[in-house]
Amino acid sequence: MRERCDLSMDKINIAIIGGAGFMGHAHSSALGLADLSGLGVRINRHVLVEPDPGVARSAAEELGWSEASTDWREVVAREDVDVVDIVTPPDLHEEVTLAAIAAGKHVFCEKPITNDAASGWRIARAAEEAAVLVQVGFNYRHTAAVQYTKALLEAGELGVPLQFRATYLQETGLLWGKTPGRWRNSRGTGGSGASGDIGSHIVDVAEFFNGPILRLNALARAMHEDRSQGWMPESTRISEDLLDDAAVWIAEFANGVIGSFAVSFYASGRKNQYRFSFDATKAAVDFDWNHREEFRISRVADAPVDAGFKTVHTSLEHPNGHWKLAGLGSGYVDVSASQFHSFFSAIVKGEQAHPSAAEATHVQEVVEAISRSASTGQWVDVPPSP
Numbered sequence: 001m002r003e004r005c006d007l008s009m010d011k012i013n014i015a016i017i018g019g020a021g022f023m024g025h026a027h028s029s030a031l032g033l034a035d036l037s038g039l040g041v042r043i044n045r046h047v048l049v050e051p052d053p054g055v056a057r058s059a060a061e062e063l064g065w066s067e068a069s070t071d072w073r074e075v076v077a078r079e080d081v082d083v084v085d086i087v088t089p090p091d092l093h094e095e096v097t098l099a100a101i102a103a104g105k106h107v108f109c110e111k112p113i114t115n116d117a118a119s120g121w122r123i124a125r126a127a128e129e130a131a132v133l134v135q136v137g138f139n140y141r142h143t144a145a146v147q148y149t150k151a152l153l154e155a156g157e158l159g160v161p162l163q164f165r166a167t168y169l170q171e172t173g174l175l176w177g178k179t180p181g182r183w184r185n186s187r188g189t190g191g192s193g194a195s196g197d198i199g200s201h202i203v204d205v206a207e208f209f210n211g212p213i214l215r216l217n218a219l220a221r222a223m224h225e226d227r228s229q230g231w232m233p234e235s236t237r238i239s240e241d242l243l244d245d246a247a248v249w250i251a252e253f254a255n256g257v258i259g260s261f262a263v264s265f266y267a268s269g270r271k272n273q274y275r276f277s278f279d280a281t282k283a284a285v286d287f288d289w290n291h292r293e294e295f296r297i298s299r300v301a302d303a304p305v306d307a308g309f310k311t312v313h314t315s316l317e318h319p320n321g322h323w324k325l326a327g328l329g330s331g332y333v334d335v336s337a338s339q340f341h342s343f344f345s346a347i348v349k350g351e352q353a354h355p356s357a358a359e360a361t362h363v364q365e366v367v368e369a370i371s372r373s374a375s376t377g378q379w380v381d382v383p384p385s386p
């Protein structure tokens with residue numbers, strides 16, 4: 001990492017690749033919300049790229065981008081682009097990221113960094129050699145309560161970590177099924193199943209707190225394309241190319257913590273239920289994304305008459321507040337704005353951005369280990385970062 005990235009300009013020109021999609025909308029709004037005045041720079045939503053010229057033009061206009069293009073290769077090499085924001089399906093992440101790095105641009109890439117760890121490590125190495133920053137879009141870790149839990153942990157307030165449990169449940173599979181054409185439904189078009197698509201978020205937060213997972217044992221299930229046929233026969237043994245729709249795994253971390261995890265795309269009534277519980281020797285913390293304005297903490301030192309979980313509402317004193325008035329709440333876009341603030345702050349200060357390409361690639365190693373374990377029924381070691 002070079003001492004300080006050479007951003008002498010006060011305006012950072014961004015190009016967004018895949019900007020008309022779901023995350024294109026979320027990123028465009030979040031980039032508009034991220035207030036970088038304290039860093040002495042401002043963000044310019046410069047070029048939006050989509051393969052279809054009509055889509056590119058209308059999305060650029062609607063989402064506040066100055067220009068539209070259909071050619072990401074030409075755009076990432078442009079002199080007047082400083083940062084490339086990649087929100088395409090995952091099968092394009094490696095190619096676009098490596099081209100942007102080769103052109104000397106900092107990269108924000110949506111999760112998963114790629115769908116195979118080998119290409120993730122290629123990205124991490126290229127970024128290191130080119131001294132550019134790559135940050136990956138594990139946005140939930142940027143929630144105030146999650147950042148504050150990390151700060152408590154680092155300050156020794158939680159004590160020694162013991163056990164970590166996380167679930168990420170959605171009913172998206174029940175609502176959308178396996179409609180042909182959706183990129184999420186096939187590995188060939190960039191899908192990675194429930195374990196890769198949503199499981200990666202809870203692996204990210206687990207490793208954010210505890211460091212790397214060493215080994216794990218997983219079970220996974222897949223649904224038939226035709227839901228009337230019910231569960232796949234022998235579906236606890238998924239094959240390499242069959243994407244899972246639900247998975248559970250237990251894991252051991254390098255810091256000695258033991259963990260358990262569950263993900264599902266077929267969890268009726270659960271819209272976007274991301275939760276974790278973290279037990280340590282001095283305190284335990286519970287977090288639920290659906291109540292992200294607060295977290296619950298139980299401290300061992302509390303007097304017995306007062307002991308138990310207490311709900312803390314995050315406020316201006318906690319990290320990542322946008323609104324200078326407590327109690328206004330923060331949504332999905334606010335949390336994404338926090339992750340962009342963290343990314344641009346790293347660029348301006350010449351610091352490492354988190355989660356980095358290497359951190360996100362280790363998450364991908366865990367996702368691949370889940371798949372290997374689920375298909376063999378064995379405990380699997382997760383390769384360490386090289």
Ligand code: NAI
Pocket residue numbers: 017018019020021022023024049050051072087088089090092110111112137138139183197
């Ligand atoms: P999407 O399908 O809604 O959007 C993808 C866009 O990329 C489409 O507009 C498509 O036309 C465009 N695209 C495809 N090929 C292209 C090319 N060659 N050049 C330019 N544009 C191209 O997908 P979605 O849901 O926005 O997901 C995109 C990425 O964001 C994925 O990696 C996904 O995992 C991630 N994601 C992250 C979320 C989070 O909360 N962090 C939430 C949803 C998605």
Ligand code: SOE
Pocket residue numbers: 111170172197198201272
């Ligand atoms: C899947 O339905 C999905 O869109 C994931 O791709 C995102 O990463 C998650 O945060 C929301 O759900």
